[in-house]
Every structure is written in structure tokens, then in C-alpha cells.
Amino acid sequence: MRKLLLFFLLVANICVQAQQRYELNTGWLCNNIKEVKVNGQQLSSTNFSLNNWMPATVPGTVLTTLLNNKKVPDPFYGMNNEKIEDVYKTGNDHYTYWFVKDFSEKAVANEQVWLQFRGINYKAEFYLNGKKLNPKTHEGMHIRAEYNITKFLSPTGKNRLAVVVYPPDFPGNPNGGQGGDGTIAKGLTTQYTAGWDWIQPIRDRNTGIWDKVTIEKTKAINVKNPHVVTLVPGKRLPTGAQKPATLKVSVEVENPTNKVVTGVVQYQIAGKTISKSISLPASKTTTVNFADLSIENPKLWWPSGYGAQNLYDLKIQFLSANQVFDQESLKVGLRQIDNIWNEHTKSMGAYVNGQKIFIKGGNWIISDAMLRFSDARYDAEIRYHKDMNLNLIRIWGGAILERPEFYNACDKYGLLVFQDFWFSGDCNGRWVDPMKKENQWTRRNYPDNHPLVLDAIEDQVKMIRNHASLAFWCGGNEITPPEDILNPIKNDILPRLDGTRLFFDFSNSDEMSFNDLGGNGDGPYGIQDPKSFWSTKTFPYNSEVGSVGVGDYESLERFIPAKNMVAPQFKEKPDSVWDYHKYIAYEQYINPYGKAKDVKDFAMKAQLVNYDQYRALMEGFSNKMWDWYTGSIIWKTQNPWTALRGQMYDYYLDPNACLYGLRKGSESLHVMMNPVDSMVTVVNNGFTGLNNLMVQAKAYDMDGKEHFITQAFNSIGPSSVRRFFPINDFLKKLDQKEGLFVSLRILDQKQHILSENIYWLTDKNGEYSGLQKLKSAPLKVTATQKQAGKVEVMLSNKEGNPVAFFNRVALIDQQTRKRILPAFYDDNYISILPGENKTIVVEYTGAPENLAVEVYGWNVERMKVQVQ
Structure with a gap:
């Protein structure tokens, strides 16, 4: 036993020594290119003095560094953004910076050292210890870069890395259009940074070393880009014994040395080991495909609201001469995602582990418009989406393909991900647009460098394809990529590198949701009469619907100066700061509660409207589950900037009533009242039916007097909607001169509340006159x-x-x-x-x-x- 213990300790120690990876995320310095009079070879010499250079934020953008050094004001506050120079007017040199980092690392015999950049915007040159690393200029925001720096390391262990980063070649004119004049889309970068209807322009267009910089140390082999496919056949339930699931695993193995390397590639999961012997020639990379593995009685991964998010640890290693040369570790969720066309709704239906899932989603832009990402922020934002009782997030195409840490959080909380690639109808030419510089035909071929786009898609697919949460690929937002990009994606890249996920040509295509209603295939946007969600049929799998979301008073105080804290009035031009932060007027829905006396009163009443709006939205869609709809995706659930529209929580992660109205309307088991005919209805999103439920309805007047309406025992089947009883006649009998509260509940046999819902109804004139006179309730x-x-x-x-x-x-x-x-x-x-x-x-x-x-x-x- 003692020898066995020592063996395992030795193996563990070998693993630690073999796999070393650390970030270069502190100690960077930077300087504007106009202030640097030497070239990269000279600058990357440790003898060159960096006196008076500015501390740099890496990962981060130039604008983030300037803000952290108090060189610019906070662009998210008030109209400070107008005080910051825009790259379109200054020229690119203004935001072109050298970034320098000194670090300690020595070359060791039989060891390889790799320098990895996970994201740079937009072009870059890399120098290490007086030598240039990249023979060709690095280009493109959405592509990784890796260099074997073993031979470039200093014998003393003291090294200097110097990187010059250039802004996008075409930063675009921020003329107020969607993506400004559109020319920012000529490059492979974030389109939103030239401005959109929910954000002002980001002045540096996200220029910088915006994602992680990592040093990885291996032996003679580099294990990279593992690929894990999980097959879960049949129709499963979240509980009980499971039939086996199948794992298909492959991995790239690179030999950067000048010698043949022989060894064993293996992976371990759930106490099992699958291995394969290989002999890899010098300076070659190969893909190793393992034999399929059957996992007995697997613990499955489910979307939020349907079951647990079980994840397995999987480790892939290359072993030779009793050593671990390299290894990669990842977490795997055993699930299978399928899609079956619903002929009744004329839209795609999503299935996970054989069970149909009614999609309740939110559109996501990016966590932070200045790319200040963190694991903690990602975790909080995805948790908020889980708290909304959503099961999907769509990543909008005008931003980025999200970071692995985002998908880690989605894996953890059970949010399916609908991932657009980097195209948008606004910039990429779907419509005639007088704000755009170039015509539709020209914009239709953006970005200019198509081979770069295909390289980036290959790279980014490899980066995120193993996440259980990643469910769908999409060509672009409201438009397909150009044909010579679209066809390779569909016919080569995704089948070869993934092969398991449905690809939609674009976000509102007929293959997703057949559009026989006219229009664009998504929307409507802006606030709506809550009855419309119940009575008006829209697109059967709606990729974008909805829009309001002003926060409460405490939220507004964080970014609106005191002098601008005034209540907006309907049909009047709002205050300049409110207008700058993209306020959408919805006082016509606030005024029935009484015209706002001040901004505190306005913000409180806005929350009532927010709650009612998003509860009604999801209730209306759920009411027609599998009849009119297979899902809906709200536009949008978060803001990467301090905007006043389309958010369930503000930039500072403070939730507003949108979140809780949506949470209520999206409950898995939910009792609700149809505002059109006052029919009490129950929706069950679960996979099993429920029997012996008591559904109860009561009304309360403004004095708090209870008026019992009715209650009834009944059952509801799995994944279904049932109309229980109407209460319109009861409501008509009650005095509605001041309005009413209606309380609905579902009770189980022990009289535990399974779902409850409280509505507040207007008087006969459509006003909330009773609420305006409601007495205090201590x-x-x-x-x-x-x-x-x-x-x-x-x-x-x-x-x-x-x-x-x-x-x-x-x-x-x-x-x-x-x-x-x-x-x-x-x-x-x-x-x-x-x-x-x-x-x-x-x-x-x-x-x-x-x-x-x-x-x-x-x-x-x-x-x-x-x-x-």
C-alpha cells in the first residue's frame, strides 16, 4: 500500500512539473507609438530604459489603460464620452501603443515554452529579446496566436516582450448609424464600437491586448485543441437509472522538435482510461482519434429548469519515458442536442437528451463594452439569466465570439448558447441605409479579408466547441456571411470541427422560424400593450422581441449627474444625458399610475411597467407553447454600457423589475391570467405530468378585503398548457371603480404553494386610480x-x-x-x-x-x- 501511495504521489508530481501555465497579467507598461523612437528589436532588449512609461492594463484595451491612469474620464458616466477623442478623427496613431512586459523564464533541456495570445485588436507585431516572433503581421480581433519561444529565451532567464498594437484599419465614422457608417465591418472586429441604438461609440474601438496572454511549458510534445462529442440516444429523464452514453474524443498532438517522439496519448474520465500509442515525426502535428467510450449510468447535463448541470472532469495526456509530456484538462457535460422541425408551428424545435425544450432566451451583447472581463462578472451575469428562469442566451453577431469563461458559467448554470458569427445586417448590407458610406453590394462582401475570417472561425470553433452549453451556430445577425464564407462554414469547417450542432444561416432565417407575417422576421421592439403578447401572433421562434428597461433610482444615480436627474415626459425631448444614454419613452404606460412627480417617482413607476411588460411577454409566448411558438429570445437582457433600454440588470449588476417580472412569467410551473379573456391558465414546462393540483383565484380590493373567486382540482400533462377556468364574470361582479388585485395560486396536496402570481388591474377607465390612493401598509x-x-x-x-x-x-x-x-x-x-x-x-x-x-x-x- 505504501509503495502504491508513493507511486501516485510521484505521478502527481510529474503532472505538476509537466503542465505549467501562467498568465502574464501584471507588470505591463505602455507608451504611444509617437513617443517611442526605437524599433521593436531595440525596445525588447532588457537594456532599454522604460522610465516614464505608463502602467498598462493587460488583458485590456487602450481606453481601459487610459481610464485607469486617469488620462480620460469615465466614458460610462453622463456625457463624459464626448470628452474623449475618437479614433476616426484623431487617426489611428492616437490609439496605437507599444506594450512591454518583463518576465522570468529559462529554457530547460527537453522543455518547450509557448507564448499564447487569446485576443488582440486589431493588428500586432511581437518582439522578444531583440527578435521578431511573427514573420507575418498578426491581424484580426477574433483569432488566437501562439509562438514557440524556447529558442528566443534569454540564458539569464530575464526576458522582455514588446508588442505594438494597431487599431482597426477602418474604425468607421461614428455618425449615429448602426455601426456608424458601416466601414468598421471591413475588418474582423467588433462592429458595435462605432455606435448602435443602445450604445455610444467606444473611442478606441476596443484596441489593445484585450484577452489573456499565457506562458505554457511542455516537454517535447504539445497537446492542444481536444474535441469531445457526447452521444445520449433515446428519450431521457433527469432522474433514475440511465442507459449508457457514448464519448468520442480526439486531440491534436504537435511535435515541435527535430526528433521523432514515441509515446502514449490517453484520456481519463469517470474512472476509465482510453489510450493509443503513436510515433510522431519531427516538426509534425497530427490528430489522434480515440476509440469510442461507453459510460454506464451517466449523470447527464440538462438546461436550467429541466434537470441538473452535471459535469465530468476529463484529462488528456501524452506520456513517454515514464513522464507526462503535456496534458489538457476540461469539463464535459454528457448531453445530446437535436433539432426537429415543428410542422405545426413552422419553426425549429430544440431537443436535449430526447426531450423537447421550449426556448426562453435572452440576447447578449458583451459583458463590458471596454472588455473588462472577469470570471466573477461572467458568473454573476449568467446566474442572473438563470434567475430569470431562462434556458438560452444568444450571442449577437456585432460583438465577439464569447470567451471560454463565459461558456464555463453557462455550463455551470445550464444556459444553452446560440452563437452568431461576426456579421450584422446593419453593417453587412442587408438594407439600403443612408448612414452608410458604401453601397449594399460593397457592404455585402465585408469583411475585406475572407481567408482571415475562415481562419478565425476555425480557430474559435476549436476554442469553445467542447462546452455542453454551446447549442447552435449562426452565420450572422439578420444576414448571412458572403457565399464564399458561408459555404465553407456549412460544408467544411463545422462538419469537420464539430458536426454535432445545428447551423442557422442567419438569426431570423426561415429555417429557424418560417416568416409568413411579412417584415424582418423578428421584433416587435419597444414597449407593448401586455395584451398583445397574448393575442397577436408573431414569429414562431422569435430571435428578437422586446426592449424597455430603465433601472430604479439608485441605478440612475450611478451614471446620471444630479442636475440631469429629471423625470422624462412623454412626447417631449428628454434631457440630453437621458437621450445620450438611449432612453426610449414609455411614459404613456407610466402615466396611468399618475404622472411622475420627480425622477424617484418616475423610476418606481417604471419598475411597475417593467415587471408587467416582461411577465406578460413570457406568459403570452408560454400560453401558445407548441401551438404558435417553439420559443422566443428577448431583445435584450443586458447592457455592456450604461444604456437606458433593454436590460434586466444594469451595467453595475443591479437588477431591476424586468428581471423579476420575467422570472415570474418564465416559471417552469406557472399559473397565469389571460388579460384578454381572464382565463386562468397553467403552463408546465416539466417532462412529467402533475396530478391533484389545486388552482385557486382570489381578488383583493384597495382596502385589503378578500373576495374569494374559485378554486378547483385538476391535472396537467408534461410540457403542456391547460386553460383551467375563466374569472371574467367574477371580476365584473366586483366593483372595479378603483381597480383590483387578483391572486392566483397552485397548491399541492399538502397545501404548499407551487406557483403564485399577483396582478393589479386598472379601473374602468384604464387608470390605476385605486393604487394612487392606496393606504399605507406598515x-x-x-x-x-x-x-x-x-x-x-x-x-x-x-x-x-x-x-x-x-x-x-x-x-x-x-x-x-x-x-x-x-x-x-x-x-x-x-x-x-x-x-x-x-x-x-x-x-x-x-x-x-x-x-x-x-x-x-x-x-x-x-x-x-x-x-x-
């Missing part, structure tokens, strides 16, 4: 720290009170009264019926110990309660 609130990172908040409303309506709970620092961000609430903007209480669970990370909870509502005075 709440009793307690907050208790249950464990690290978790607080329970109980809110109690006394019998005899009116409904305590629409209460926001916020975890705050007791001293500063600032909100703890991000924080995750299992419900919010909640209403408490007379004589009842509710408990809200709040989870957070990295907050101070001195916590308090702030609570305020429509008729509940703002209060602060210390966490006990």
Missing part, C-alpha cells in the same frame, strides 16, 4: 444571516392592512447604505397579502460583515433593517 421586516453569503428576509403584513404592494428588497452596507452588488434574490418586487408573510433569500459574495436590508414599496415606507 410591514414588519426581519433579516437573518443563515450562513456565510446567505441572508433570509421575512416581510409580514398584518391582517386588516391593505395589500403591501410591490416591495423592493436590497442588501446594503449598513454604514454607506450602498447596495451590495451583485446580490441574488430568489424573488423581488413582491406584494404581500393581508395577514400573510413572505421570506426572501438573498445570496452574495465578498460583502462586508456589517450588513443591513433596505425595503421600500408602493405603499410601504422605506426602512433599513440590520441583519442579525
Whole structure:
């Protein structure tokens, strides 16, 4: 036993020594190209002085570095962005910078050292210790670069890396059009940075070493680009014993040396090892295909709301002469994604592990418009999407193919990913557009360098293809790539490098959602009458629908100066800062609550509209599940900038009522009222039917008096919608001169609440006159720290009170009264019926110990309660 233990310890030590990877993410310096009078060979000599050079943020953009060094104001605040020079006007030299990094590393016998760049925008030259690494200029934002630097390392171990980074060749005129004048799309870069209808131009167009820089050390073999395909045949359930799943694994193996290398390539998963002996010639790379592996009784991966997100650790190694030469580790989710055309809806249906999934999605732009990415931010944003009860995120084509850390979070939380490539109808010529510099035919062939695009797609597919969450590929946003790019993607690249995921030619193509309604095939955008979501049929798998999302007062304070904190008025031009941050007017929906007295009042009423809008959106689509629709994807669920539209949480990760209205409407088991005919309806997204459910309806007047309507026992089948009973006649009998609250609940046999929903109805004139006169409801609130990172908040409303309506709970620092961000609430903007209480669970990370909870509502005075 002792010998066996020593053996395993030795193997573990070998693994640690063989696989060394670290980031070069601190200690960088930079200088503008106009200030540097030497070439890259001289600059990358450790003897060259870097006095007075500026600390650089890497990974990061030039603009991020300038901001961190207080050379520019925060472009996300007020109209500060107007104070920053735009690259289109200054010329590219203004944002062309040298980046220099000193690091320690020695060449060791039988060891290879690799320098890896995961993303540079837009062109770059690399120098190390006086030598140029790249014989050809690196070009393209969406492509990795790797160099074997073993022979370039200094014998002393003291090395200097120098990189000059140039902005996009065509930064585009930011003339107010979608993507400005469109010419930014001539290069392989982010189109949104020239401006869009939800963002102002990013002045440096994201120039910089924007993604990770890594040193990797291997022996004589470099293992890279593993490919894992999982097959889960048949129709499965999340629980119970499972029939086997099959794994197909391959990996690229590179021999950079001048000698033949012989050894064993193997991978390990779930306690099993599959291996293959190979002999690799000098200076060659080959792909090793392993025999298929059957995994008995697998733990499957499911989308959020349908089952657990089980992930397996998989490790691939090359072994020779009792040593691990190199290895790669990844996490694998065992699942199979299929697509079957739904002839009834005329749209594509998504299936996971044989079960049909009703798609409830959100459109994603990018985490941060200045590319300040982090694992923690990605995790928080994807968790918010899970909290919305969504099961898909679509990555919009005018930004990037997301980073592996994004997909890690989606794997963890169960969000399927619909991935566009880098094309958009606005820039790439779908429409005649007077804001564009060049005609449609010319724009139709953007980007200019088609071979570069194909190389980048190959590279990026390899980077992310193993993620369980990645579900669909898409040619572009509202347009296909040019034919000589589209055809290789469809007929060569994806079949060869993936072969498991459906490819849509473009985001609203007929192969996704047959469009017999006219128009563009997505939308409508902007706020709508909630009844329209229930009564008006739109595209059966809608890739973009919806738009509003002003945050609450605390959110607005973060980026709107005090002098501009004024309530906008419908049909009047809004304040300049509100306009600059892309405000969409929706006071016509706010005014029925009473014309806003000030911006605090406006923000509170906006939350009521937000909640009602997104609850109705998802309820309306769910009501016609498998009849009109196979899914919908909201435009959009987040902002990478401080915009005032299309967001469930703000740039600072503070959620607004959009999130919780959407969360309510997207529940897996959900009771709802059709606003057109007042029919109480239940939707069940689960794979199993439910029996002996009690569905209950009550009404409450503005004094809090309960009016029992009806309740009934019934059942509902799997993945289905059932209309239970109408309550319109009951509502007509009640006095609606001031409006009503309607409370719906589903109860199980133990009278546990499985779903509940509270609607607030207008008076006969379409006004919320009763809400405007609603009496105060003093709440009793307690907050208790249950464990690290978790607080329970109980809110109690006394019998005899009116409904305590629409209460926001916020975890705050007791001293500063600032909100703890991000924080995750299992419900919010909640209403408490007379004589009842509710408990809200709040989870957070990295907050101070001195916590308090702030609570305020429509008729509940703002209060602060210390966490006990």
C-alpha cells in the first residue's frame, strides 16, 4: 500500500512539473507609438530604459489603460464620452501603443515554452529579446496566436516582450448609424464600437491586448485543441437509472522538435482510461482519434429548469519515458442536442437528451463594452439569466465570439448558447441605409479579408466547441456571411470541427422560424400593450422581441449627474444625458399610475411597467407553447454600457423589475391570467405530468378585503398548457371603480404553494386610480444571516392592512447604505397579502460583515433593517 501511495504521489508530481501555465497579467507598461523612437528589436532588449512609461492594463484595451491612469474620464458616466477623442478623427496613431512586459523564464533541456495570445485588436507585431516572433503581421480581433519561444529565451532567464498594437484599419465614422457608417465591418472586429441604438461609440474601438496572454511549458510534445462529442440516444429523464452514453474524443498532438517522439496519448474520465500509442515525426502535428467510450449510468447535463448541470472532469495526456509530456484538462457535460422541425408551428424545435425544450432566451451583447472581463462578472451575469428562469442566451453577431469563461458559467448554470458569427445586417448590407458610406453590394462582401475570417472561425470553433452549453451556430445577425464564407462554414469547417450542432444561416432565417407575417422576421421592439403578447401572433421562434428597461433610482444615480436627474415626459425631448444614454419613452404606460412627480417617482413607476411588460411577454409566448411558438429570445437582457433600454440588470449588476417580472412569467410551473379573456391558465414546462393540483383565484380590493373567486382540482400533462377556468364574470361582479388585485395560486396536496402570481388591474377607465390612493401598509421586516453569503428576509403584513404592494428588497452596507452588488434574490418586487408573510433569500459574495436590508414599496415606507 505504501509503495502504491508513493507511486501516485510521484505521478502527481510529474503532472505538476509537466503542465505549467501562467498568465502574464501584471507588470505591463505602455507608451504611444509617437513617443517611442526605437524599433521593436531595440525596445525588447532588457537594456532599454522604460522610465516614464505608463502602467498598462493587460488583458485590456487602450481606453481601459487610459481610464485607469486617469488620462480620460469615465466614458460610462453622463456625457463624459464626448470628452474623449475618437479614433476616426484623431487617426489611428492616437490609439496605437507599444506594450512591454518583463518576465522570468529559462529554457530547460527537453522543455518547450509557448507564448499564447487569446485576443488582440486589431493588428500586432511581437518582439522578444531583440527578435521578431511573427514573420507575418498578426491581424484580426477574433483569432488566437501562439509562438514557440524556447529558442528566443534569454540564458539569464530575464526576458522582455514588446508588442505594438494597431487599431482597426477602418474604425468607421461614428455618425449615429448602426455601426456608424458601416466601414468598421471591413475588418474582423467588433462592429458595435462605432455606435448602435443602445450604445455610444467606444473611442478606441476596443484596441489593445484585450484577452489573456499565457506562458505554457511542455516537454517535447504539445497537446492542444481536444474535441469531445457526447452521444445520449433515446428519450431521457433527469432522474433514475440511465442507459449508457457514448464519448468520442480526439486531440491534436504537435511535435515541435527535430526528433521523432514515441509515446502514449490517453484520456481519463469517470474512472476509465482510453489510450493509443503513436510515433510522431519531427516538426509534425497530427490528430489522434480515440476509440469510442461507453459510460454506464451517466449523470447527464440538462438546461436550467429541466434537470441538473452535471459535469465530468476529463484529462488528456501524452506520456513517454515514464513522464507526462503535456496534458489538457476540461469539463464535459454528457448531453445530446437535436433539432426537429415543428410542422405545426413552422419553426425549429430544440431537443436535449430526447426531450423537447421550449426556448426562453435572452440576447447578449458583451459583458463590458471596454472588455473588462472577469470570471466573477461572467458568473454573476449568467446566474442572473438563470434567475430569470431562462434556458438560452444568444450571442449577437456585432460583438465577439464569447470567451471560454463565459461558456464555463453557462455550463455551470445550464444556459444553452446560440452563437452568431461576426456579421450584422446593419453593417453587412442587408438594407439600403443612408448612414452608410458604401453601397449594399460593397457592404455585402465585408469583411475585406475572407481567408482571415475562415481562419478565425476555425480557430474559435476549436476554442469553445467542447462546452455542453454551446447549442447552435449562426452565420450572422439578420444576414448571412458572403457565399464564399458561408459555404465553407456549412460544408467544411463545422462538419469537420464539430458536426454535432445545428447551423442557422442567419438569426431570423426561415429555417429557424418560417416568416409568413411579412417584415424582418423578428421584433416587435419597444414597449407593448401586455395584451398583445397574448393575442397577436408573431414569429414562431422569435430571435428578437422586446426592449424597455430603465433601472430604479439608485441605478440612475450611478451614471446620471444630479442636475440631469429629471423625470422624462412623454412626447417631449428628454434631457440630453437621458437621450445620450438611449432612453426610449414609455411614459404613456407610466402615466396611468399618475404622472411622475420627480425622477424617484418616475423610476418606481417604471419598475411597475417593467415587471408587467416582461411577465406578460413570457406568459403570452408560454400560453401558445407548441401551438404558435417553439420559443422566443428577448431583445435584450443586458447592457455592456450604461444604456437606458433593454436590460434586466444594469451595467453595475443591479437588477431591476424586468428581471423579476420575467422570472415570474418564465416559471417552469406557472399559473397565469389571460388579460384578454381572464382565463386562468397553467403552463408546465416539466417532462412529467402533475396530478391533484389545486388552482385557486382570489381578488383583493384597495382596502385589503378578500373576495374569494374559485378554486378547483385538476391535472396537467408534461410540457403542456391547460386553460383551467375563466374569472371574467367574477371580476365584473366586483366593483372595479378603483381597480383590483387578483391572486392566483397552485397548491399541492399538502397545501404548499407551487406557483403564485399577483396582478393589479386598472379601473374602468384604464387608470390605476385605486393604487394612487392606496393606504399605507406598515410591514414588519426581519433579516437573518443563515450562513456565510446567505441572508433570509421575512416581510409580514398584518391582517386588516391593505395589500403591501410591490416591495423592493436590497442588501446594503449598513454604514454607506450602498447596495451590495451583485446580490441574488430568489424573488423581488413582491406584494404581500393581508395577514400573510413572505421570506426572501438573498445570496452574495465578498460583502462586508456589517450588513443591513433596505425595503421600500408602493405603499410601504422605506426602512433599513440590520441583519442579525
